[in-house]
Amino acid sequence: MRIHLVNPNTTVSMTEKAAFAARAVAAPGTAILARTSANGPASIEGAYDGAVAVPGMLVEIAAADAEGVDGHVIACFDDTGLDAARALSARPVIGIGEAAFHVASLVAERFAVVTTLSRSIPVIERNLAVYGLAARCARVRASDVPVLALEEPGSGARDLIAAEIRAALDTDRAEAIVLGCAGMADLAHSLSLEFGVPVVEGVAAAVKLAELLAGLGLVTAKTGLYAPPLPKLYAGTMASLAPRG
Amino acid sequence: MRIHLVNPNTTVSMTEKAAFAARAVAAPGTAILARTSANGPASIEGAYDGAVAVPGMLVEIAAADAEGVDGHVIACFDDTGLDAARALSARPVIGIGEAAFHVASLVAERFAVVTTLSRSIPVIERNLAVYGLAARCARVRASDVPVLALEEPGSGARDLIAAEIRAALDTDRAEAIVLGCAGMADLAHSLSLEFGVPVVEGVAAAVKLAELLAGLGLVTAKTGLYAPPLPKLYAGTMASLAPRG
Amino acid sequence: MRIHLVNPNTTVSMTEKAAFAARAVAAPGTAILARTSANGPASIEGAYDGAVAVPGMLVEIAAADAEGVDGHVIACFDDTGLDAARALSARPVIGIGEAAFHVASLVAERFAVVTTLSRSIPVIERNLAVYGLAARCARVRASDVPVLALEEPGSGARDLIAAEIRAALDTDRAEAIVLGCAGMADLAHSLSLEFGVPVVEGVAAAVKLAELLAGLGLVTAKTGLYAPPLPKLYAGTMASLAPRG
Amino acid sequence: MRIHLVNPNTTVSMTEKAAFAARAVAAPGTAILARTSANGPASIEGAYDGAVAVPGMLVEIAAADAEGVDGHVIACFDDTGLDAARALSARPVIGIGEAAFHVASLVAERFAVVTTLSRSIPVIERNLAVYGLAARCARVRASDVPVLALEEPGSGARDLIAAEIRAALDTDRAEAIVLGCAGMADLAHSLSLEFGVPVVEGVAAAVKLAELLAGLGLVTAKTGLYAPPLPKLYAGTMASLAPRG
Amino acid sequence: MRIHLVNPNTTVSMTEKAAFAARAVAAPGTAILARTSANGPASIEGAYDGAVAVPGMLVEIAAADAEGVDGHVIACFDDTGLDAARALSARPVIGIGEAAFHVASLVAERFAVVTTLSRSIPVIERNLAVYGLAARCARVRASDVPVLALEEPGSGARDLIAAEIRAALDTDRAEAIVLGCAGMADLAHSLSLEFGVPVVEGVAAAVKLAELLAGLGLVTAKTGLYAPPLPKLYAGTMASLAPRG
Amino acid sequence: MRIHLVNPNTTVSMTEKAAFAARAVAAPGTAILARTSANGPASIEGAYDGAVAVPGMLVEIAAADAEGVDGHVIACFDDTGLDAARALSARPVIGIGEAAFHVASLVAERFAVVTTLSRSIPVIERNLAVYGLAARCARVRASDVPVLALEEPGSGARDLIAAEIRAALDTDRAEAIVLGCAGMADLAHSLSLEFGVPVVEGVAAAVKLAELLAGLGLVTAKTGLYAPPLPKLYAGTMASLAPRG
Known part of the structure; x- marks a missing residue:
């Protein structure tokens, strides 16, 4: 099983610490794919940092999905961008909060x-x-x-x-x-x-819950709040994030 | 008084319709500064669209603040990015929802x-x-x-x-x-x-409430959820959104 | 626009202070019609004072409506008699609380x-x-x-x-x-x-909200809690408050 | 034991029906003192009727207390004026709702x-x-x-x-x-x-609860919402309702 | 009227104290049938004690119903086993809490x-x-x-x-x-x-409420949470508690 | 890891079905110890069945703890006796509901x-x-x-x-x-x-959550609702369930 752990802030040392915690509890067959957002704040301390961090994190969610993972963990206690990530991904997503x-x-x-x-x-x-x-x-x-x-x-x-x-x-x-x-x-x-x-x-709780959901074959419901985004144009710097349906 | 009405999606015709509604109710001395986000989805239909729309909208909030406005109206019924906008701006912010x-x-x-x-x-x-x-x-x-x-x-x-x-x-x-x-x-x-x-x-309700708050000299509280973002580095495509403190 | 500000207690100096606050924020074209209840307690400090104050206040609401006003403000923080006033009047009513x-x-x-x-x-x-x-x-x-x-x-x-x-x-x-x-x-x-x-x-908040509602042409909903009172006999000292339908 | 049942509307036939229901369940030693408000609406159908009914009902509460009763029942399902009656009386008060x-x-x-x-x-x-x-x-x-x-x-x-x-x-x-x-x-x-x-x-439920409270020697708490009204002047038609402290 | 007061713990002195309190407030014609559970903890201090106390208490409820009572009072402030007792009995049941x-x-x-x-x-x-x-x-x-x-x-x-x-x-x-x-x-x-x-x-409150319900001819609703248990086999030490329908 | 799955009703075929579901999802190293209560109802359909089922289930919880297990799963959707089981056991307990x-x-x-x-x-x-x-x-x-x-x-x-x-x-x-x-x-x-x-x-969800808690070394908090029962005498048929402290 491959679990994608994404740090929505851009501080690599925090990703490493979270990845260490994740690997310490991961099941023998679970690989932790730890990624750091490349675009956004160095730490998330409040609503503004959190909002700006989301698109960069969604890029990582999409990339990991493209590579093939069994679930995602968002390694920020504010559960930054959780709803958007659930709407985007075909895999379970868990926030550490x-x-x-x-x-x-x-x-x-x-x-x-x-x-x-x-x-x-x-x-x-x-x-x-x-x-x-x-x-x-x-x-x-x-x-x-x-x-x-x-x-x-x-x-x-x-x-x-x-x-x-x-x-x-x-x-x-x-x-x-x-x-x-x-x-x-x-x-x-x-x-x-x-x-x-x-x-x-x-982090530990989320990794184990991601394993649990993936292990049980459960994926995010795709009606309601987590319905996949409809295909449409995105403009400017966000063009590459446009949903392809 | 100048009220900044920002459309967080990138469809200009929707901005124009909202601006028309805004101007129809604005007080005689109120100018409506209507802006359309340049970066993000053409419409906001769900959590993913909403999340990606926020940074582009925050760029407009910051720009309007730099030009000098008395308040902001976010012209999306989901109140997209409202908390982040309140943390960012020194002026009142109202979501139309x-x-x-x-x-x-x-x-x-x-x-x-x-x-x-x-x-x-x-x-x-x-x-x-x-x-x-x-x-x-x-x-x-x-x-x-x-x-x-x-x-x-x-x-x-x-x-x-x-x-x-x-x-x-x-x-x-x-x-x-x-x-x-x-x-x-x-x-x-x-x-x-x-x-x-x-x-x-x-839209009408929000414009009048923005006039109300500005007229009473009320600004957003700056402790708690709307505390101004702390100065820090933002990386990559978000670098220009870094708070300057 | 004419806004009726009613003090549900009978202390004129409090009406004057509230009227002063109201006029300080009223829009240029807004006249504040300040009235003091003639029947009831000198101040409202608790549920008993509040209950006895209501009929006297409703008399003022009805009188102001008969004279023609665009909205009412109840100048007691307990929002004394707010529901009854909304049921009675064809104009918006706002409590200062x-x-x-x-x-x-x-x-x-x-x-x-x-x-x-x-x-x-x-x-x-x-x-x-x-x-x-x-x-x-x-x-x-x-x-x-x-x-x-x-x-x-x-x-x-x-x-x-x-x-x-x-x-x-x-x-x-x-x-x-x-x-x-x-x-x-x-x-x-x-x-x-x-x-x-x-x-x-x-007081300031309520005056501006009354202006807002009147300005937008919004009146109180007339089904449910605020349905107009049905015509019927009222006995004794309350006879003159009987709804005429 | 004497229980005062007050009908806050002015329709005597309703008082009689309620009194009949009250007497049908009252304990052998309980006398039902049934009174009809002399001042107010013929029936209570909504917030306006209810608000105007209260002073007339409070007059009855005070009169019954002066005569000496062990508790009061307010015989309107809206519990009209319940808080004010509790603040006024030294005896338990129960609304039938x-x-x-x-x-x-x-x-x-x-x-x-x-x-x-x-x-x-x-x-x-x-x-x-x-x-x-x-x-x-x-x-x-x-x-x-x-x-x-x-x-x-x-x-x-x-x-x-x-x-x-x-x-x-x-x-x-x-x-x-x-x-x-x-x-x-x-x-x-x-x-x-x-x-x-x-x-x-x-009505039956309230009479038995009033007997229950009086039988257990329980009276309404006199701090907080039900604190007795402070002595003060009441003006106009309400002068006689002024609390004497 | 006969009210069954059951102490769900097995300490007779507590039953006696509760029975004393019950008799002190009971109406002249009310007999208090006080029973102590024979099976379970000496006192109920927490969820484990409470859970183990229930079957012993239900035995007393059933026995009192067989003898013929007008209502039951559960004399533990945790309202131990209240729902089960209501499902079992055809008479009103009141917890002292x-x-x-x-x-x-x-x-x-x-x-x-x-x-x-x-x-x-x-x-x-x-x-x-x-x-x-x-x-x-x-x-x-x-x-x-x-x-x-x-x-x-x-x-x-x-x-x-x-x-x-x-x-x-x-x-x-x-x-x-x-x-x-x-x-x-x-x-x-x-x-x-x-x-x-x-x-x-x-205890006093519950006894009077049991008298009240019985006096008004009110019994527990028998659909929903308090539906009578369906007849079925109970095994082992609980066999004698099997519902007979 | 050994997970104790207890069926609080006494129908062995239901235990077997639940055990089958449990084993289908258990991790390679997890043994499912499936037990059926020997004392209580054949099925749990409502509050009475549920209450009588608890002591029999607690006997199984205690027995499994004595044998040594890493966690318990209560295989009834009503989460029968969950609080009592948590107070009793030193191991995590999960209800399937x-x-x-x-x-x-x-x-x-x-x-x-x-x-x-x-x-x-x-x-x-x-x-x-x-x-x-x-x-x-x-x-x-x-x-x-x-x-x-x-x-x-x-x-x-x-x-x-x-x-x-x-x-x-x-x-x-x-x-x-x-x-x-x-x-x-x-x-x-x-x-x-x-x-x-x-x-x-x-059942599947609970088994995986029990593995999760045990795997993370998390045990039930032992203050508050889940504080261990105090040592005391239990009488009659419940004597053997007395807590030993």
């Missing part, structure tokens, strides 16, 4: 999310509401760690994240923790040991 | 939306849920009229729309109608006369 | 309300729920300022209100503030400057 | 309401939402019987009501029926026998 | 629950959500008193409960208190006096 | 459930609400096929199910189908081919 929320819902009645910047909280809260899982989430907390600081040793990022986990367990009645950024993938195991609670990391 | 929903809520306890294709229903339903107004909407109905058919005389589009309005009033207990596409702007008045109920059209 | 909530929703994902007494909180929360906008409101805060104290210089009212705004921004993640009493209309501008966030005041 | 909804919730997972005119549907739906029981109600159906027709033998009212019950059971998956008008109180027993399902009638 | 929530909703807009252990909070919150009354509950608080400690004089249980009531009134804006355990039935009166707010205790 | 809902949510915005008897609809609707996924489900439909008829060739069951799928796609706007009974596991593939939409079957 939704993956983490669904998996956390299977091991806890009530979880908390610990993300990077407080500006990311509204996007995550909206996604939880759209997916239906808002009532399962006690609170979305920000650790005030910029996304790229997660790539810097000595940034103190882990301590800030741990402090928010402590607060979530002590004051939010959270029973499990969801790490709210692809860049935190390497911290899940040690944080779970430290706090003695389930810590769900989205 | 949200404008129509809010205005309809002020004249009816319960309204119905009549849109073009059934593939647009899920996007509209999601927006209603996100805005909080889902309970005010009796039903979103599709007339099975393609967006571009609205531009063609003799397409029978008006009859199909009228049939859905009749059904909404008779079977959904709708008290008012929202027309769910910018391309229907020219039909609102005659449909309201025909059915004797309020018919809300988004 | 709903006006503020809808306008705030167009400039912020998440706002807070700062009102006078804590006994007003449940009414406001219920209105937010009924309108559908409860999820957009981070919290309704009371400043413990009695309504009539807003009319007294030196009452310290502004400081108490400012303290609640500070708390809303710091602890509720509010991005914008709605002032929850008609008597606060004169504070909006200076508080917005002081805190650097949008501060929405209901 | 809420009584019926709560009692139906104890015998069925899912009930339907059959009311008189379709214009009453929105008020009932809103009450259900405010009380929290909207999800328990499959549908509110109107039988198109005017309230006063229930008082006329040979009006065919019962057949129209029965037809809606049949539809509710067959197509709405309702398991129990709530009769949505005080004037239907005499039909509950025969309809329950005819259809073989629980049929809940509000 | 739901009874308390519905009664509290009739005297307060917003109540808080004070229960025993924090592990009970999620079950109570879920019940509130299922019944529709979650929005009426400000917060479920735990006093960290084990259920059986309520049976021990000198355990300090009352002080811990009082402290949570104080916090609920001061910080949760609760207007009334629901005591969240059958073992607290003897504390309601003194706590209500001490805090000057309504304190609702479930 | 929740598994199907979560998986369907990853391939469709909007799915429908087709179950057996209409009496099962309320239980499934409640589960959807509790999990948060009610808004994702267009409708729960019953095919009026008794559970055990699914075991009988020539019962016409498949045709009845197919008719409901057709209706769900045509009138409910469903984009994918969830089969609402473990006994339908063998029909998923052919129905998916026939209708050209994703058809999700719970």
Whole structure:
């Protein structure tokens, strides 16, 4: 099985970290095809970054589909461009945010999310509401760690994240923790040991869910929100993204 | 006052129709600066079209801000790219979908939306849920009229729309109608006369709301979801959209 | 255009303050016809005051309609008698509470309300729920300022209100503030400057929305909740309010 | 025990029918003090009638409290003026609508309401939402019987009501029926026998709940929404309703 | 009238305390038939205890029905086995949790629950959500008193409960208190006096509601969730619980 | 890896069918330990059957844990006893209903459930609400096929199910189908081919999710709803189920 993991931001080191997390959990026969968007922001911190990142990511989805893959994982916790990718691809697509929320819902009645910047909280809260899982989430907390600081040793990022986990367990009645950024993938195991609670990391969850869907022969429904785009002209810099029907 | 009306699809005739509707309701001192995206789909019918349309629209938002405008109207009923535009601009931004929903809520306890294709229903339903107004909407109905058919005389589009309005009033207990596409702007008045109920059209509603916000000196909140994008590198074809902080 | 602004309490100084706020934002051609209810409580602080205030207010609505106006604004943040007024009048009716909530929703994902007494909180929360906008409101805060104290210089009212705004921004993640009493209309501008966030005041918002609806030729839907009252006998002191059909 | 049953409309025959239903279920030691509002509409059919009816009803509440009663029942299915009455009185107050909804919730997972005119549907739906029981109600159906027709033998009212019950059971998956008008109180027993399902009638339910609350020594909470009105001047025709604190 | 009060745990002293509370409020002609489950946990503290307690309780329900009773009260605040009991019995069944929530909703807009252990909070919150009354509950608080400690004089249980009531009134804006355990039935009166707010205790509320339903001739709806179990074989230790149709 | 699949009803042929479906999708290294409850109903059709089935199932959960397994699957679409099983076991537990809902949510915005008897609809609707996924489900439909008829060739069951799928796609706007009974596991593939939409079957979904959780080292959170039962005495026939702490 081949799973395409696409980083919708353009920072290769984040792709590598996510790919490492993906390969650590992939089944023996699963190859992880990790790609980085070539067009868009270096990190996704808010709605503007997220919106501009989508076309570059869709280019990678289309390319991977053309090469032949069994599923796609979008390696940004905001699930950037998830609906568009599902409409585009004939293969299952999983966002690491939704993956983490669904998996956390299977091991806890009530979880908390610990993300990077407080500006990311509204996007995550909206996604939880759209997916239906808002009532399962006690609170979305920000650790005030910029996304790229997660790539810097000595940034103190882990301590800030741990402090928010402590607060979530002590004051939010959270029973499990969801790490709210692809860049935190390497911290899940040690944080779970430290706090003695389930810590769900989205890259791992998404890769396993993509394997699950592909393994069961399930593909995205093609009526409604995920109906394939109709063939039409796209103008200017977007001409090459025009759907061919 | 100068209001920038941006058509996020690339079909100039739709821009012109929307601009006509906008100018018909604009206050005497309001100039409508109508722009068409140069980069993206010819029409927005579903999540893929919508996602690819956003960067091209944001280019127009930034350009209009640089020229100096008092507010922006996004002339697509899906409110394409609304959050990103609000994060980008220092001026108020109104989507014609949200404008129509809010205005309809002020004249009816319960309204119905009549849109073009059934593939647009899920996007509209999601927006209603996100805005909080889902309970005010009796039903979103599709007339099975393609967006571009609205531009063609003799397409029978008006009859199909009228049939859905009749059904909404008779079977959904709708008290008012929202027309769910910018391309229907020219039909609102005659449909309201025909059915004797309020018919809300988004372009007009949005232009007046943009005037309202600008007139009251209200600008978009700049913490939370609409926090300005942080300065960072954008790569490839998106490099020119990088926020400058 | 003539907009009827009705104060459902019987304190003329509050009507004057609201009328001042209304005229400050009214379009050049808009006349504000400000009226004070002659029958009912001196201020509206809770459900009992509110209920008794309605018939007196409806008398003013009917009188203004008879004189000929283009719309009505109910100048009490509780939107006292809004449904009954909509059923009665052939013209648009806007409550200043709903006006503020809808306008705030167009400039912020998440706002807070700062009102006078804590006994007003449940009414406001219920209105937010009924309108559908409860999820957009981070919290309704009371400043413990009695309504009539807003009319007294030196009452310290502004400081108490400012303290609640500070708390809303710091602890509720509010991005914008709605002032929850008609008597606060004169504070909006200076508080917005002081805190650097949008501060929405209901009288101004409602006047502009009334102009908007009237300008677009939109009237209240006349089926469902706002169906005109059926002609019938009213007894006793209410005989003169009987609908004539 | 003395229970005050107040009819907020001014039609004495409806008071008598409700009083008959009340006395039929009252405990041996319970006296029903039935009063008719002297000021207001002859029937309550929509928001305008309802709003004008409230002060006249509050006069009766205050008078009964002065005479000494153990609780009040508001004999209009819209629960007209319920919040104001709770704020005013030191005794429990029950609306027949809420009584019926709560009692139906104890015998069925899912009930339907059959009311008189379709214009009453929105008020009932809103009450259900405010009380929290909207999800328990499959549908509110109107039988198109005017309230006063229930008082006329040979009006065919019962057949129209029965037809809606049949539809509710067959197509709405309702398991129990709530009769949505005080004037239907005499039909509950025969309809329950005819259809073989629980049929809940509000007057009976409310009288028993008022006995229940009074018997348990429970009175309305006096902070929050039901805080007693503050002493203040009321002007004009409402002067005599001013709270004395 | 005969009301069967069943304690789904096997601790006789708790049954006796609940029976005492029940008899203290029962109408003159009402006999309380108090039974203790013979099979199951000594107390119900969480989902596992609750699930294992149900068959033993259903045995008592069936036995009481065979003897002839007019209604059943389940004397555990979790409403253990309520749906199954309703499906089984031809008589009304009331859980003390739901009874308390519905009664509290009739005297307060917003109540808080004070229960025993924090592990009970999620079950109570879920019940509130299922019944529709979650929005009426400000917060479920735990006093960290084990259920059986309520049976021990000198355990300090009352002080811990009082402290949570104080916090609920001061910080949760609760207007009334629901005591969240059958073992607290003897504390309601003194706590209500001490805090000057309504304190609702479930045993009393449930007994009166059972009398109410039986008095009105209302029985549980027998389609949908409470449809009688179909006759079929039950194996092993459960064979004697097989429905006979 | 060893996954324990427990059939909470006592019909061995249903266990075998579920085990067949489980083994068909299990990973090469996964052994399916299929067990049938020895104590309880022959099928679970409604709340009474479900409640009595739980202790017998918990016996199997405990036994399998003692033997050593990596996770449990509850092979009843009602997710019978799921919370209790999660509280009891140290291993992940997945219900086939929740598994199907979560998986369907990853391939469709909007799915429908087709179950057996209409009496099962309320239980499934409640589960959807509790999990948060009610808004994702267009409708729960019953095919009026008794559970055990699914075991009988020539019962016409498949045709009845197919008719409901057709209706769900045509009138409910469903984009994918969830089969609402473990006994339908063998029909998923052919129905998916026939209708050209994703058809999700719970046994397969649950087995893969159990593998996923176990593979990621995730166990159920042990605070809150799933806190382990406290050691205490259990009386009578339930004595052997007493938690040992």
